[in-house]
Amino acid sequence: MEAQYRIIYSGNLLPGQELSEVVPRLAKKFRMKEETARDLILKGGGRVLKQNLGAEDAERYRAAMTAVGLVITIEPQNTVAPQEASLLRPYAEPTEKPKPLGLAKRTERSAKPSPKSDGSWSVCPKCGAAEVSDLTGVCQACGVVVERYLESHGQSQGAESGAQNPYAPPGADLTPPLLESGGEDRLYPPRAVEAGRGWGWIAEAWELFKDAPGGWIGALLLFYLIVILLSIVPFVGSLATTILGPMLTAGLIMGAHAQHQGEGFSVSRLFAGISEKPGPLALVGVVYLLFAFLIVIIIGGLFAVMIGTSGMMAPGATMNPSDLESMATAPSFLLPVLFALLLGIPLAMAMFFAPALVALNDVPVLQAFKLSFMGCLKNILPFLVYGLVALVLVIVAMLPLMLGLLVVMPLLTIALYTAYRDIFYR
Incomplete structure (x- = not known):
C-alpha cells in the first residue's frame, strides 16, 4: 500500500514574508474575507490541512500553500486501519414500525450536516464530506469555500443549519476548485498573463514539437493539402474549408493535449475532431x-452608399478610369476598410480559442466564442509579443527555400494549445 501523508500548517510565515502581505494573498487564493484569513494565519498553528495524500499530491499541496507564504510541513500518516466489526450481529426484534420506502428516502435526503458547537464546520454543508480544512475552510472533496457557500444560502459561519434566511434567494455555488485533483484539467474564466508569456507559449510548444517532429510535420502538410484541394472547388470549396477548418484545427489541439498528458502524437490525430466531436x-x-x-x-453596403453618393450611378453618368482612381484614393474610401478591421479583428479573436474550448472542454459554441474573445482581449500584450516573435520566425524560416516553415508552422500551431492552457487552465 502506498504511504500516506498529511499536510500541517506550522503557524509560521516564510522568512521575509509580512503578515500584511500574506493575508490578502491567502484571502484571494481561497476566496475568503481578509478578516477570516488573518484569524486562520494567527490561530491555525499545528492544524492538519489535508490528509490521506500520496507523496506527489502532498508535495503539490505544500507548493500551493508555500506560494502563499506559509510554512508547511509534510508528515507520514498512520495508515493502520481500525479493527473491523463482526459481520454477523445478533438478531433483535425491531422496536419501531418500519417506515415506507419513500418516507425513508426523504428522511435520509433531508439530513444535512450541521456546524460544531463553536460555529465552525468539519463536514461540508454542500456535499456532506468530512473534508473541510480547519485552516482554510475549504472542502477538499468538492472544492467549495464553506463561508461563501453559507453566505450564498443566507447563512453564516456561526449560524445553526436551521437558521436559514427564508427571504434569501436560492444560490448556486460558483466557486472554482482550489486545486486540480488527479491530473484533471479544469476550465477557469480567462485570465490575463504577463507579456513575456507570448514567447513562453512558443518555447513550450517547442518542447512538444521536438518529441514528435515527424508526426507534426506530416499532420500540418496533410492539413494544408486538404485546404488547398478544397479551395480549388468553386464556391462550395470555400464553404467546406470554413466549416472543416475548425474541425481539423481541433484535431491538432486535441493531439497536443494528448501529447501533454504523456501520449504520443501521430498524423491520425489530425482527424480526432472529426471522429469525436463533428x-x-x-x-x-x-x-x-x-x-x-x-x-x-x-x-x-458601405461601398454601395459611397458609390451612390458620388454620382457615378446617376442616369447618364459615365465612369472612366480616372474617376475610379480618384475614388480609391479619397480618404472616405478608407471608411469601409476601417469598418472591416473593426469587425474582422473581434471575430478573429472570438474564433481563436473556440475550437479548443469546444473540443477539450465541451463548451457550448456561442459561449466558446465569447470566452475566446475575452481571453484574447485580456492578453493583448502577450499576443503582441507572440505575433512579433512569430513574424521573425516566419521570415527566418523562408530564407532556406522556405524549408524552415516545416518547423515553424507546426510550432505556431502547438503554441495555440500552450496559450490556451496558460489562459484558461490553472
Whole structure:
C-alpha cells in the first residue's frame, strides 16, 4: 500500500514574508474575507490541512500553500486501519414500525450536516464530506469555500443549519476548485498573463514539437493539402474549408493535449475532431461563416452608399478610369476598410480559442466564442509579443527555400494549445 501523508500548517510565515502581505494573498487564493484569513494565519498553528495524500499530491499541496507564504510541513500518516466489526450481529426484534420506502428516502435526503458547537464546520454543508480544512475552510472533496457557500444560502459561519434566511434567494455555488485533483484539467474564466508569456507559449510548444517532429510535420502538410484541394472547388470549396477548418484545427489541439498528458502524437490525430466531436466543431465553422457573411454585407453596403453618393450611378453618368482612381484614393474610401478591421479583428479573436474550448472542454459554441474573445482581449500584450516573435520566425524560416516553415508552422500551431492552457487552465 502506498504511504500516506498529511499536510500541517506550522503557524509560521516564510522568512521575509509580512503578515500584511500574506493575508490578502491567502484571502484571494481561497476566496475568503481578509478578516477570516488573518484569524486562520494567527490561530491555525499545528492544524492538519489535508490528509490521506500520496507523496506527489502532498508535495503539490505544500507548493500551493508555500506560494502563499506559509510554512508547511509534510508528515507520514498512520495508515493502520481500525479493527473491523463482526459481520454477523445478533438478531433483535425491531422496536419501531418500519417506515415506507419513500418516507425513508426523504428522511435520509433531508439530513444535512450541521456546524460544531463553536460555529465552525468539519463536514461540508454542500456535499456532506468530512473534508473541510480547519485552516482554510475549504472542502477538499468538492472544492467549495464553506463561508461563501453559507453566505450564498443566507447563512453564516456561526449560524445553526436551521437558521436559514427564508427571504434569501436560492444560490448556486460558483466557486472554482482550489486545486486540480488527479491530473484533471479544469476550465477557469480567462485570465490575463504577463507579456513575456507570448514567447513562453512558443518555447513550450517547442518542447512538444521536438518529441514528435515527424508526426507534426506530416499532420500540418496533410492539413494544408486538404485546404488547398478544397479551395480549388468553386464556391462550395470555400464553404467546406470554413466549416472543416475548425474541425481539423481541433484535431491538432486535441493531439497536443494528448501529447501533454504523456501520449504520443501521430498524423491520425489530425482527424480526432472529426471522429469525436463533428457536430459541435462543424457548428463552430457555421457560426463563424455567418458572422463573416454579415460583415461582408455591412462592408458591401458601405461601398454601395459611397458609390451612390458620388454620382457615378446617376442616369447618364459615365465612369472612366480616372474617376475610379480618384475614388480609391479619397480618404472616405478608407471608411469601409476601417469598418472591416473593426469587425474582422473581434471575430478573429472570438474564433481563436473556440475550437479548443469546444473540443477539450465541451463548451457550448456561442459561449466558446465569447470566452475566446475575452481571453484574447485580456492578453493583448502577450499576443503582441507572440505575433512579433512569430513574424521573425516566419521570415527566418523562408530564407532556406522556405524549408524552415516545416518547423515553424507546426510550432505556431502547438503554441495555440500552450496559450490556451496558460489562459484558461490553472
